[in-house]
Amino acid sequence: MTWMVVRVRGTVHSGAEIVETLRHLHLTRANHATIVPDVPSFVGMLHRVQGYVTWGEVDPETVGLLLRERGRTVAGTPLAEEALGEASRKVAERGLLEVPEVRPLFRLKAPKGGWRSTKRAFSLGGALGYRGRAINDLARRMI
Numbered sequence: 001m002t003w004m005v006v007r008v009r010g011t012v013h014s015g016a017e018i019v020e021t022l023r024h025l026h027l028t029r030a031n032h033a034t035i036v037p038d039v040p041s042f043v044g045m046l047h048r049v050q051g052y053v054t055w056g057e058v059d060p061e062t063v064g065l066l067l068r069e070r071g072r073t074v075a076g077t078p079l080a081e082e083a084l085g086e087a088s089r090k091v092a093e094r095g096l097l098e099v100p101e102v103r104p105l106f107r108l109k110a111p112k113g114g115w116r117s118t119k120r121a122f123s124l125g126g127a128l129g130y131r132g133r134a135i136n137d138l139a140r141r142m143i
Contacts, residue, residue: 002095004058004135005046006033006108006142008118008127014052021049026097026104031142033106035063037095046130054128056135064088069143070106108142 007027011019025045026034035058036042046055067088071079079087079102090099097104120126122134131138 035096111141
């Protein structure tokens, strides 16, 4: 299982640990997203930056759509049609950071309809923290 992580907020007035963790996740700006595997090291990173990101379980269909619309190679060119199927399978299984031929982030637009409160948790009506399968709807709104 893999998770999609989307950066919601900037890092003004945040600690160096937060900035460093976001950099390790390749989330350098707001509305950037990445796909990471469900392993304990990433779980700890997500809990550390939960006040700045939102995440949830991503479907393989959403991964394919993201790669087709927003995926780039390391050189910065769009992914070729023949490489999309294989790259989509690898990303859905192992995460975006484990596939060397694909850039480890997606540059997305702000969500259509806007963000909810960027200061509250998703469970409290905001946009931050764990959101489960609802991340797929968010990803479609941001493409």
